[in-house]
Structures are given as C-alpha cells and as structure tokens.
Amino acid sequence: MFLRLSAIKKQKTQVFIDNTTLIIFAFCTVFYSRIFCSITNAPSILNLAHFVVVPFVLVVVLLTTRTKDQKQIAIAYSFLFGLFILLVVVLASALWNHAGFINAIVTFMMLGEPFMFLLAISCIPMSAKSITRMKKWLIWSAVINFLLAAIQKPLIDSGKLYADGLNGTDGCGGVFFVSGAGNYISASVSVAFALYFFTNEKTVPLWMRITVILAAFWQILFSDSKQLLLAYLIAWGSLILLNFQDLSQTIKLLIATFIFGYGFLWCVQNLEAFAGFLAWARPELYGQDGEAWYAKFYSVRSILSHYQSSLNWLFGLGPGHTVSRLGVWFLKDYWSILRPLGATTSPIGIEGMEFVNSFWLCYSSSLFSPIFGWAGIWGDIGILGVGAYLFLCSLVWQHFGLDDSLKVSLLAVIVLGFIFTQMEEPGFMLSLAYILGLSWQKQRLRKQTKQASRAVPQQWVTL
Template sequence: MNAGIGIYRKKAAYIKNSLLIPFAFATAFFPRILYSLGFPSFINFFHFFIVPLACGIIIIKTKIKDKKQISLSQTLIVALFILLAVMTASALLNRAGVINVFLSLMLLGEPFLLLLAITCITNSPETLKRIRTWILRFAFVHLFLAFLQYFLLSIGRPLPARIVIAGPDSIQGVFFVSGSGHVVGVSVSMAFGLYYFVSAKTAPMWLRISVFFAAFYHLLIADAKQVLLVWLMAWVLLIFIKLNDIKATIQYLIAAILIGYALNWCLQNLEIFSAFKVWMRPELYGPDGLATQLKTEPLKIIPSFYKSPLNWLFGLGPGHTIGRLGGWMLKDYSALLSPLGATIHPASQAVWDAWSELSWLDSSFFAPFWGWAGIWGDLGFLGLGAYIYLASIVWRRLCLDDYSKFQMLTVMIFGFIFTQMEEPGYMLCVACLIGLRWHEVQIAKRSLV
C-alpha cells in the first residue's frame, strides 16, 4: 500500500516537472502574438518571472541521482552565478539600475536556466515524450500561423497588428509582429524541422522530410535570407569540426556540394529565390565596404565613452550599449521600466546615429547592433568571457550529437549579425531542443548496453 502511494507521488512529481518545462517555454514563445491580439505589454515580460520560478521548482524537487547529471547541473549553476557577479560589478561601476541587471541576466541567462532545469528532469522515456509532444505542438502552431499569414498576405487581406510591417517580413508565425520577427520565426521553424527529421525515428520518412521542407518553405516565403546564409556557414564549420571522423566528413562534404549546387540552380532559375540575389554585392563587404564599416562602428564608438581602464573589463553597464536591452527594449518599454529605475546611456544613441547615416542599409544583416558586441559593450571582456564559459559548458557536456552542435554553431553565427542571441523565443527554443537531444542520446546509449 505504502509502496503504491510512493510510486504514485513519484509519478505525479515527474508529470508536474514535465509540464513545467513546456509551460515555461510557452510563456517566452507566444507573447508576441498575444500582444498583437491586444494583451498588455507586460505579457512580453511575463516569462522573465515564470522561467526562473519553474526552473527553481524543478531544481528543488529534482530526484536525479546520476553523478554526471548532478555535476553538470552544479557547473551550470556556478557559471550562471559568475555571469551575475560580473553583471553586478559592471552595474556598480557604471551606476546601472537594478532592473537593468535583472533584465540583462534574463536575456542572456534564461536559455541556460531552462537547460539547467531540463538536466534536472529524470531521464525516462515517458517524461521526455511528454515534454517533446508539447514542444512539437507549439512548433506546428507556429508553422500553421506562418502559412496563414502568407495566405492572408497573398489574397490582399491586411494582417491585424499594433505595428504595421509590409510584405514577406510580416510572415512571422508566433513572433507576429516584431521588427525582425520573420528571421526569428524562420530560425525557429528550421530548428524544429531539422529536429523532427533527426529525432522522429518512428515517423515515416516521407513525413519527416515533409516537415523539414515545410520549414524551408517558410524560409522562402518570409524572405529570411540571412537564416539560409547562417545555416550554410554552420554546415561548413561542422565539416571542419568533424575532420577527425573521416566517414562523417565525407558524407557532410558530399551533402554540402549537392546542396550548394542545388541552391545555385534555384537562384538562377526559380523566381521564389530571386530575393537572395540582393546581397550579392561584394563591394559592401571588403575592408573598406560600407557594410563592414557600419558593422564595426560600435567597436569604435563604445570605447570612446570609457572613463576608466576598468571599463575594458566590465563594459559600460548592463543595458547601456547595443544589446537587445540597450538597443531598444529600455526605450520601447520606458513607461513600464523607467519607474522601476531603468537607466540608459548615450552610447546606445550614438550607435543609432551612426546607423541613421547609412539608413539605406536597413536590413538587420548590416545592423551595428549585434550580440557579441552587445555583451562586450555592456559587460566588457570579463562578461564576454563569462558568457563564452557558459556556452562552452553546453557545447562540451550537452551537445552530444551533430544536431546539437549544429544548432549551437547557428546561435554563435547569429551573434555576429543581430541580437538574436537575446531573443527569448528563439533561444529557449534552441535550449529546449538541445536539452531534449541530450536526453534522447543518453537513452539511446542505455538501450545499446
């Protein structure tokens, strides 16, 4: 009798934890579309409280006993505290607001918090299946909304939103509507499409291929050129990483050549690929090219505001330069954040002024606001090192297969383009998928023993 009650309670705890992960993810995945439907602006900040709360509950109630799993969780916790310590020191040095520290920590650390929670989930097929089912449901809702937006756009029906974005850029799925929501939306679709193809072993091959090509079609109709470029670059890097595995290297290299040939044919012969030719202007990308100058502008502007050698180590303060927080969040939500003591810095506006002088380079691909520079600008070299240390833990200990490594590479490359490393919906998506693959690979290894 008592044993039966114990098993029931244990199972109930697993169910609770396995539902907390999808719920926490959903609070970061759906706020844009909810805001467009009339929800108050606070909905965009809701996940900053729910994700840490859900992760805290899971960590406190975890029943894991595997020593490697416990060691991994402890390492992630220590690394997150190191990042928080650097942020706090930077805030004190630069008199940044407490709310700046909190939001900066969430924007950078929230995906690692979710990964921490996933590592604390019991490694059982039932728990994993429940989480995976919910995450895939969210992904298919996202794809459905993207195709619905495309249909409405094709028949000339205006898309209801508080912000008007015209053309293919408005095909954003659940990220409707935001400035670069089409890029974020396609990044999520492609990540899910490839995950389903790799992990859905029991599904028929035609279905796995269809889901991936649906995600790729989302890329085409949304004109998200940079996502394709990032994926190609990540693929090349993965080939170099796999050089010690001759068989995998040859397979990936052959696939890369075939895909490259197919894409080149499509660019030359299919109208739907014509938009990708817009970037084929080599004069923009040389050492003296306008795109290169604009991209490197913050590396010149930010140090001009340094008042102490310590700024090289700790930056100008959380939210004070060109990350997502300093770039526009503090300005867009000033009515909500200013009463909470949010602080701003003139360095952000100085970079905006530099971009306005080259306003015709209006794509996020050319933006002087990009992730790695934002972390360095806000938190200095110590903050950049703390973030890289966190990322290295994920790479070394959680990325157990090529899919996870590929997704990490795409994130790292996006960090050189825009502020997508601080987009909660995208980053928590990548964190979820890497966490799921980590569990799946371990379960597969156990079954072979």
C-alpha cells in the same frame, strides 16, 4: 471520526503538478505570449512573464528533484557555477558604470535564461511518458508557428491583417506576431526544429521529415530570413572543420555540402524566389573602404569612443548602455515600467538605431546591421562578460551537442550573434534549449534502458 473524514477529503482535493508540466508551462509563457497578447489585447507586460516563470521553475526543480544520476548532478553544478560567474560579471559592470540594478537583472536574465531553462530540463529524471509529452508539445508548437507564419504573410499583404505597419514579409512572425524581428525568430525556430526532427525522429517516414525541411526552407524564403541560411551554412562549414579528424564523417558532410551548394547555386541563378540572395553578391561593398564594413562596425566604433578607462575593456559600458537588445529596444518599449525601478540609459543604443534607419545598407538587410548580439554583450559587460557567456556555451556544447544537427544549431547561434540579436531573443533561445534538453533526456533514457537490459541476463546467471 469526522475529523478523519475531513482530513481524507482534504488530501483528495490536493493537486500536484509534476516538474515536466512546469517545464512545458514555462516554454508556453515565452513561446505563445506574443500571439496571445496580439489576439486578446492583453497587456504587453505579459510578454515578460517568462522572466519570472523560468527562474521559479528552475528553483522548484532543483528543490524537488531527487536524482542520483552523477551526470545530472555534475551538469547542474557546472551550470550553476557558470550562471554565478555571469551574474557576478553583470553586477560588477553595473556597479562600475553606475548602471541601474534593474539593468543588471534584465541583462542577466536575457543572457542566462536559456541556460536556466536547459538546466531545469536536464535535472529532471524523466520517464518515457514525460519525454513523449514534451515531444508532442514541441512538434505541435513548431507546426502552429509555421502555419501561422504562412497564413499571416498573404493576409498582411492583402491588407486583411494589420501588423503594426509591417509588410507581409517582415510581419509574418508566426507565434511571435507581432514584433519587429518576429519573422526572423519564427524562421529560426522552424529551422532548428526541422533539423532536429529530420535527424532524431527516425520512426517518422522519410518523406514527412523531408517535407518539414522543405517547409522550413520555404519559410526562410517568404520571410526573407536570408541571413539565417547564411548562418547555418557557416555553421555547417565550421562543423566540417571540427570533425576533420573523423575522416568518414568529414566525407559525409562534404558530400552533403556539395549537393546542397550545387542545388542552391542553381536556384539562385534560375529561380526568382532566390533572387534576394544576389543582394549580397556585390564586391564593391566589401573592399577596404567598403560600406559593408562601415555599417557593420558602426556600433563598435561608437562603443570605443565612449571608453573612459582601460577597465571598460573588462566591464564594458554597463548593462543596457550600448547596442544590446536591452539598450536598443527593451528599455524604450518598457520605459514606463523600468524607469521607476531605477533603469538607466545611454545614447549609444538610440544612436545605433537611428543609424540603422538612416543608412540604406542597414535597413536593406540585417546582415549589415551594427546592432548584433556579440557587440551588445561586449559593449554592455565587456570582455569578462563575453568570456562568462562563452563558458556557458562551452558547457552546452560539451553536454548537449549530441549529434551533428544539434551542433550545427549551436554553431549557428554563435554565427547569428555576429548578424543580429537572435542570441538575446527568448522565443528562439528557449525553444532551442527545449530541443537540446529533450534530445538529452531521450539519450539518457536510452542509456538507462540499455543498462537495465544488460543487467537482467547477469541476474539470471548469478541465480
């Protein structure tokens, strides 16, 4: 009898954490880690916790989820196949170029982690309650990020908040305070969320959704993230071309483009807050021998000059050996940790950063930076690496590009890859994966609800 009571007590003390909670926890480890370390002076190594947490959560979800949804199963297999291809390419590049194994692992995680996170979200057969929990976390996280950025700027400018030498414009990183590109990442998250919120949360009053859009636009202005607006405009134009066969949708997009374009042009010409956009309107920069091209393609020329074999076109120069985020910043910031693990370096990334700091056009605007996502992927792991990454992107587009707002954000990521390093920023990419996964889960639940409602009358007829 005593043994039986003891067993019952043990059962009562067991704590079960559902998979949705694990997803939210993984999201928080990447979204709030920087601001947590800044406030508490915790070791910066905590910023890397998500590299362990996200794969762990994915494994737990894959092992514990018992879904019979054929679409979920198909997505899981296709993503796992794509991630496997990416891993093989990264390892092959590291082997060919004698790069450290830790270089390969970090590169794979930087590029593959958002897809892992999205896969983990999509594998779970979420209930309406779980989806609501995820949505609340997203909304409040976006609000906190925006409010922090809006508060940080005046505090930094007035000298009341220190941001590692950054001014208020560059230092207002929101939850990503303080980091070198925190202002861009924070604004990128706000814009992606604003588009999602405006188009998907139809139960929220229109004035509130418009306010969210205006707030995100304001953050672009006060954080001087002009290139973000450019990326979304190009993405919007690309979406119009992709929807050209759908005449009605194309007309709607063109009308919206005309209205926004006219309003934006008026603002640039008449409002001082928009004067920064005129910095790009200098035709002499874009001539045949213009300094814009010289600056932007500096890293491309540098990478090509280090090629020693035709196989470098396929495998690159090795993970972390060129102008990827790993090669330029990550190895330098965490060298004391990575060096004992066998990390290897190359002068290309350091030289690229020195060029940025010395050439006036580069440090004036990140639009002309030679350090950008696609150059880093191509330089590190070659054409095969670019192909593997694009294959994963195509899977996301196929399964998770559910509406125009999500498609625009996905296309904007591709465009941003030609501007700066947002493609390799976990804070932005995992936030976007969270938004995509949440939207997909909501659509899946709606379809299941419709199917269930149709099945009820059929049962009555059968009876």
